[in-house]
Amino acid sequence: MAGARANWKGFLTIGEIACPVALYTAASTSERIAFHMINRKTGNRVHRIFVDPQTGKEVDRADQVKGYALDDSRFVMLEPDEIAKAVPDSDKRLAVDGFIPCDQVDTLYFDRPYYLTPADKGGLEAFSVIRDAMQAASVAALARAVLFRRVRSLLIRPDARGLIAHTLNYDYEVRAAGEAFEDLPDIRIQKNMLELARHIVETKKGEFDPAGFDDRYEAAVADLVRAKLAGKPLKRAAKKAPAPVIDLMAALRESAGLVAGTGTAGPKRKTAPRKSGTKRAA
Template sequence: MAPRALWKGVLKIAELGCPVALHAAASTSERIAFHTLNRATGNRVRRQFVDSATEKPVDKDDQVKGYDIGEGDYIVLEPEEIAAAVPESDKTLSVAAFIACKDVDDVYFDRPYYLTPADRTGEEAFALIREGMQRKQAAALAQAVLFRRLRTVLIRPHGPGMIASTLNFDYEVRSASEAFRDISDMKVKGEMLDLAKHIIDTKKGEFDVAAFDDRYEAALADLVKAKLEGRRIVPKKPQKRENVVDLMAALRESAGLAAKKPAPRRKAAAPRRKSG
């Protein structure tokens, strides 16, 4: 049975439309979760909003949103005013254009969802759109009001279904040029570059997400199990790493080409004197 849909609407391309549903493609629900307790009583504690000046608790009905305009002044926004700013949803995932998948920089990707037909009546139209995109190696750019916000979505065919990834807006993505501003424009060539390429060639593989473990989550699970069983917990000491000084030597070591010490030369035997 398919998981419960997070959103249902219509995928619309010009006059063609089909009912679709969005399902979460990633979830953190399987992670180990902790509660905050009172060490003295063992009871759970709960958060409480307190007035920063009077230090008295503030009831939920007296809590409002405020926008900081500087120097401790705020513009107060009432709940109904914020609600009025939320865009109206017509439950339509409207395709604006088809593009090549490579045209979207990965830095704009936000959250992935599985896109499926919402019911049997939409399966034929869904398959037609999916196969057409697959044949043309195209992705669809669409917009829809999802979870109270107007979102831009990139839709790509994936097996019998499709993947819809919400995209970050341009103002949400920080400038790469600012982040890389202090990196020196260094040209690498010669033996050092050849060694780097050799290391990459020897490490070639295929992406298999199952091969990567969440070591922190596994450590937490072991910690909880040890507590339950009453076992003594011994903290692991971090391994010390030596600073690499000689980059070329490190490259050679990584490539398995570390220079071997030459064998000591044997001294030539002294020529025998002829007996005269």
């Protein structure tokens, strides 16, 4: 990746095959609008300080140490060198443990995406062999590496010209779906309601187009900043709150008519964010 700085460099290893690779961040939040805390009276930027709640005094940086909480009042203090010794040293290997079907890992386990490329021209042939073999078999690789001072599991899948890697959440980090849905009761849906809902879904099918999604928060903040600089009031769009659905069947019929126009399915389009004001279940 020309001009980009690799987050990590090492070797992708499969058995006795070792290929020099580089890992690049595939998604970045650096372009998002960020705020600073300002003293309203002076206009100066303020900074955080650490205060001991018992003494009320500021704690110098030299006296600040990480602590593992045993309970609300007891901590085990850990020095930086102790933590460093406990973390396994990186051997610069992205070791493949095995291969699985590309769609077998639930997206709930996906953490951060990366691009994986050859680190130099000398590794291009080995890299291409691995990529093409994975494409031919329609499989992804499960691998492990010490990344950013942590042992991480990664899912590596082939792309058109390279490899895409996702760091994976550990099983204990992913909450079971049952915890979120255990209070939802089972209800029987009327057949004609389900048919109308399926019709709405079918007529609104499209293709995923990430360019069709805009960050409305970022745009709104940018408009606000421009208005403040120009000394003009920000024009606010009138908000229309969604009407609560009293008759679900009537809402389904109305939605089906809006989607289909004259009752026939409309043309398929790329998926875009839904505008506010559409009827939905309360």
